[in-house]
Amino acid sequence: MTGSAAPAQTPSNIPSTRAILGRLRHFFTQPERLLGIVLALVLGALVLVPLFELVRETLTVQPYDRAYLPKAQPGEFTLFHYERVFAGRLSWALFYKPFFNSLVTAFAATAICLAFGAGLAWLIVRTNIPFRSFLHTLVMIPYMLPSWVMALAWITFFKNDRIGGASGAFAYFFGVQPPDWIAYGPIPIIICLSLHYYVYSYLSVSSSITSVDSQMEEAGAMAGLSRLKQFLWITAPLLLPAIGSAVVMTFIRVVGSFGTPAVLGMPVRYFVLPTQIYAAMGTRNAGDGFLLALVLVVLACLFIFINQRLIGVRKSFVTLSGKGFRNKEIDLGRWRWPLFILVILLMIAAVAFPLVLLVLQSLIKTAGNYSLSNLTLHYWIGGGGEGVDQLQSALIDNGNIIDATWNSLKLAFLTAMMTGIFGFLIGYVVVRTRGSLTSRTLELVAFLPYIFPALAFGAIYIGMFARPFGPVPALYGTFALLVLICSVKTLPFTSRTGIAALLQIDKSLEEAARVQGIGWFRRMVRIIVPIAAGGLLSGMLLSFISIMRELSLIILLVTPSTNVLAGVIYNYQNQDMPQLVGVATVLLVAIVITVNLVVRALSTKARIGAA
Amino acid sequence: MSEITLRNITKSYGSHLALPSLDLDIPKGSFVTLLGPSGCGKTTTLRVIAGLEQATTGEVVLGGKTVYSSRNGVFVPPERRGLGFIFQSYALWPNMKVDRNITLALSEAKQPAHVIKERLAEALAKVQLTGLADRYPSELSGGQQQRVAVARLIAARNSILLMDEPLSNLDAKLRTEMRTELKRLHRELQATTVYVTHDQVEALTMSDVIVVMRDGVIQQQGSPYEIYHDPANLFVAEFIGDPRINLLDGMLETVEGERIVRFEDAAIPLPTSLQGANGPVTFAIRPENIAIVERQGPFSLQAEVDIVQPTGSQTIISLTVKGHRVTALIPRFETSLPRNNIWIEFPADQLTFFDKGSGNRIPLKQSVVGASQAA
Amino acid sequence: MSEITLRNITKSYGSHLALPSLDLDIPKGSFVTLLGPSGCGKTTTLRVIAGLEQATTGEVVLGGKTVYSSRNGVFVPPERRGLGFIFQSYALWPNMKVDRNITLALSEAKQPAHVIKERLAEALAKVQLTGLADRYPSELSGGQQQRVAVARLIAARNSILLMDEPLSNLDAKLRTEMRTELKRLHRELQATTVYVTHDQVEALTMSDVIVVMRDGVIQQQGSPYEIYHDPANLFVAEFIGDPRINLLDGMLETVEGERIVRFEDAAIPLPTSLQGANGPVTFAIRPENIAIVERQGPFSLQAEVDIVQPTGSQTIISLTVKGHRVTALIPRFETSLPRNNIWIEFPADQLTFFDKGSGNRIPLKQSVVGASQAA
Amino acid sequence: QQADPKWDAWLQKSQLGPYQKNENWDEVITNAKKEGEVVVYSSTGTMLKVAEDFAKLYPEIKVKAYDLGSEKTIEKVVREHQAGVYAADVVYSGGTEQMVFDLLPNHRIVNYVPSYLTDRIPAEHREPLLTHVIEAYGIFYNSETYPQPPIKTIWELTEPQWKGRFSMKSPAGSLTTLMTLAAIVEHSDEMQKAYEEHYGKKLELSPGVENAGYEFLHRLIGNDIVISDNSSKIATAVGLRGQAKPPMAFSVIHYLTKNQTDNYANAIPYDLKPAALYSYPTYVAVAGQAPHPNAAKLFVAFLMGSKELNANSELKPPFRSGKSLELLQGMAAFYQVGTFSPRTDVPPPPHSEMWPKARKLTASPEFVKDNIAKISDFWMAETSR
């Protein structure tokens, strides 16, 4: 009490108990503080406990370890996994080589993503390339496709005789077998990942370019700098923070991505960390699996840290504009149309190419034969015909696909809602308590799920929610658990957009309502939510998209009645039913794109304007 | 009667003490301006009154009711203080049309529809925006947005109005006009108004009382006349007045019973009532009080014309007097003056003296103040 | 000799014609201000001169060299025009320290290191920023940033300087001071300067020539004196002067060979040299030219005092005269006036007349203009 | 394992394990119908078809069959049990190591053999765990390109002409593939013999390699083996007609059916030394603490085929309908070459004439228990070289 050194220590200046109570009451009547504490606790339980569990599992004897540690009891403390993974005879195979491969693909893909993303952002935001708003929508579509779609398409197209059987479309049409290095391994992995994940760089850089005053470049021109030097010395450094965050986001996603390396790496035994995690989990070697997952987590943290060290200090660059801001459109001159065509070609490669192949795949009777007579609509509308698998019902009465579609939609929708609400609340608390410990902690914790490998996250959630967890009843096997884990995993999307959206809203907008006697809840409903809706909605769309195609996160948690579309596709893939893989994937993509376009159209109409 | 009372208010942000200890009484119905440079704590004071910021210690009494007291742990949140507030950014809600912006608080307070309608119409009429009720704020010009913010205030009919630099986003001419309108509005509503600005012209033109602040400490409090003519210290003297007041170093002397101030080679006789001791002194003269003469007089100083800047009704003349830069202001449009052959005079009754150490004004005896007022 | 020549420049953005057709000659070494309301095409004009924007048609000649001609397909890009430019937002490069901001153009032009060092020191000294070379722009105040932008200009030593509202981000007092400094700078560098502003005070105080624009069309071009005293039309008259000029509707009549203007029940005798025909007319009088008298005279009108606003050296008085709002300006500090019992007079030689239809000024015979100038 | 009263109580209530005496089959059926539901975790998608068939016979009982793949079936059971959730009734999976040496002793599952079948199944397929079907990996070649088997001994696959032309499913994530590798390693003396007979020289082990079984894997991988994620694709790759240089592969032999359905040309060199077939069992068991034990029993019995089924039963395709279904019951969906019932009284499915005679290698549960992790590690180390 005496610690609050009042200038004059007369007894009346020492706050009374009542005063302290009043202060406390005031503290808790500030909704953002109370909310902050509640959110921090809930998120802590949902995010930090799994992280703790992950670490704990790597340090204990697992049932699988019996063969190695005959005397140990499962659950005992051990450093066995660390020795085995990092120093043992197998560490090269188990860890170092995949780790190295991971770094190679991830760095290369990140670099290409950055080049694509930043280039497109510049073209679409700054230049007079034709049909800009159309292009803006178009370049986001690759992100809506599941990333393995591209890989499947790639292998369908470039498959050579290494894995034998039906030839790929390339060999079929051109009569030449593509070499192994084009068909499998690091190069196609890098290309496929790049064509998918460049969207992060695009979004980050394009919004940053918009906020760079083009007068900076013009001042460069007045100083006699050539176009190139203007870009290198002025624009590029200003974009550095955006580029940095794009690099982090992309790298983490790419290095943790499983589907594409699994499809394209396996035939030439090109393993990366996620495939090793999957393999370890598959042989029930949870200790190794979790430890490798932990490596990914640490790698991501390291990356974030380095990025902040290198770039974080200069965050203030872009916010430096006052009155007289200008965003000038650069005239591409005669390059206008050629560049437009180039972009369209890129989009054809990233969007049309896989989609067309998938549609084709869903229509073909016998794999590898692309002649017209080999096509059938059986798998879409039934009707049978010669050479089709009569036992597989067509989409229209394939309960399997239809139920799963329904589940997927329900799951993605509920997740989007949940993350929308929580992203908003987190954004609100983080922005309103900016500078405080609560704010920083919350922001960090809300981002953590992003760096958590999905498979390990799912495995740990089973353990946590199979029995009552705190006040929460055992959720295992319920749909609610799926919604929960999906919400937590995709929370980074909405919390980031939520924070960004709320930062745009001047505090005074809320205070103006406050002094007029409008209570907290009404303020949220009437003012803050409607204004933040645009930004939030784009975050929710991201959640929706990623859950629609999510598999590794929930594969251990789904039950037949809660199976999702991605799971069905996975099963068909395993059962080698390419037609139904095609049907279900096309369906999935169609849903995602449609929902996206509809939501955007509606929000524009409602003056919300999702980015 | 005092409508707003701040007692011993302190406010710290972390380790930074924004308000060391503030006492302020604002009489009912008056227009009080908090004036000071950026970061001096004006906004903080206003927000403490509104309850948007909780003071660290002290007491706030509004209309006789204690709304904050650190001793008794009282804190009435802003939504129950019933104040009107205009923000620098206007804080119009971009998702609502003008009418909704003005009436939201009324409809949230469950006022009957016809009351809301009446008040809306009245408020719009007062700010001359009738007919624009159906626009979004983004479809209005800066000046119109400002008027909507005012209309919102009018419709709420609060007895205390707080305004935080409401005109700072407008351009010069519009500001001149809105100043007049806000002043007129205050006369009509008779609401106690606390107005924050760092623009001294706004403070001079609109206020009943000006409170000049610096680093959270009140420097001077008084009518515009007092503040302009009898600044309490160098800080206030320099802060008020555009172009800036001329500050010169002189030497106070008593020659044969007469007090004079010696500046370079000129000696200016002074009224004997000046209280300061002999020795070095800073004296100040406002640009408009410098007399420019075309012939050398007994107390005149030779000056060289540097820059002549007509602003319309006045002309600012930058002069060099014995190596010192001096600004004069004459009440007419002048595009050029002869560069040399110009003399200036400092009328003795227009000089203000400041202690070189403390920067505080050296007072005259009371009767003499009246004399300078008549000048 | 003309340093900058624009011939028949048009500029359209898509279907929007920002500059319908512009001709402008700017003499070497002069300080020319483009003045006009927002969106009138000032910035566009400046950017066309700089080459940052390519005109749709026309010709730009800088220092005798054609740098743009739509007819011959000539276009010299900005980086090779060798101009200095200050942007409204200063456009300092936030990733470079002050010294690099100032010297980038020099090192780009492969100047030897010692020259660069000298010029940097000189430029910093001129803008009084010596010692801050090692800061990032974000570590400077608004005024200091502005000075860095000026220093960048000084160091480059271009013979043509273009400035786009360089003072609009500063607050009032700082602006007054920077105005003087820019003016002094111009005198020292003797560079041809084109200055864009929408602030009429800046234009009046700094320019040799003011070019008033509206919707891309030049309304009047002349010295500050001409623009202020002999506005070509109602638009210019209203745009120039703060507080705004008073515009009143009267009736021009000829009574017994004498010309008078009738306003309400007063008749004001006019110089016979006024050329307009009898009939309704708009007449204008600047606030500072209204005489306030305390006794009714032959041509006086009774007025009611509405608001009194002292700005320091002057006081703005808002009056109501027979239902019309009239603003007067008196050159002293006044906090109140008796509300009634006030009369005002419009000195006949201070009135300006405008055609009610076209808004153009009704001229006097040439000799009489000189007379009004002496007043 | 210590005595666990709760476990014991459940066994008693469900009449399983030691309490499974004088089984009254009608009572089981009645109770099962009362329970009304059965939840099956299965490693194969075929179970979904079985579920459909089961529903035809017992419409009162709702079947929830989960196709999870072998590793996830086990993962799910273990995780659920660890968390105290008892959702599954029937667990169906391969993977001797886990099923027999982890799940069974830890009471995650309990062995159940319908009493009426006891004498129709050889003991090794009843104990410690009931085998539902015996499946096998076979070496596949393309019989269109090679009218005669292109190799005589498995060692030829390590020769240069098969470089990059032999594929198999990755054992990481496929317990059955791992079982195949285990069979090869366990029978390393036979592997060695085959080598020495064919090449007429002593097998030289590479440095650090323990025996002929490992040596074979070492050389096979060194010969640029192609790893695939999917056996069906492998069968397609080998058997597609019109290939000039088709690869060979390890594949599940029930893909031989593709020869009929899709006109592929897959064949197995049955005379291969030491063997062309590597068999492994797929187990079915009642889950520990199953909520619907009677329905589980009924489902297990259904899977094994009806009482009436015998060696002379007349079975006609399509097997999953009519009389054949009534007889085969749960076997109907499996009834094809490559999946063989352990019951001695079930007629072999079509095209499986060679099955009884051909030489098969099988890994024994004990060997698997002690060596499977080592083999898995060996594989990982070798493929990452």
Ligand SMILES: Nc1ncnc2c1ncn2[C@@H]1O[C@H](COP(=O)(O)OP(=O)(O)OP(=O)(O)O)[C@@H](O)[C@H]1O
């Ligand atoms: N939320 C805050 N956290 C920390 N310091 C603050 C905060 N708000 C204000 N301050 C500091 O308190 C001091 C007073 O700030 P205040 O906003 O009251 O100044 P002001 O007089 O309104 O200035 P301006 O004219 O720039 O609006 C400043 O030094 C400011 O940096």
Ligand SMILES: Nc1ncnc2c1ncn2[C@@H]1O[C@H](COP(=O)(O)OP(=O)(O)OP(=O)(O)O)[C@@H](O)[C@H]1O
């Ligand atoms: N890049 C552009 N694209 C389309 N229209 C433009 C563009 N730049 C300017 N305009 C339009 O051209 C007209 C003139 O603009 P300009 O910027 O020259 O005005 P200004 O006189 O400088 O105004 P301000 O005082 O607001 O800076 C305006 O109507 C403006 O909307």
Ligand SMILES: [Fe+3]
């Ligand atoms: Fe992805």
Ligand SMILES: [Mg+2]
């Ligand atoms: Mg403030």
Ligand SMILES: [Mg+2]
């Ligand atoms: Mg402009």
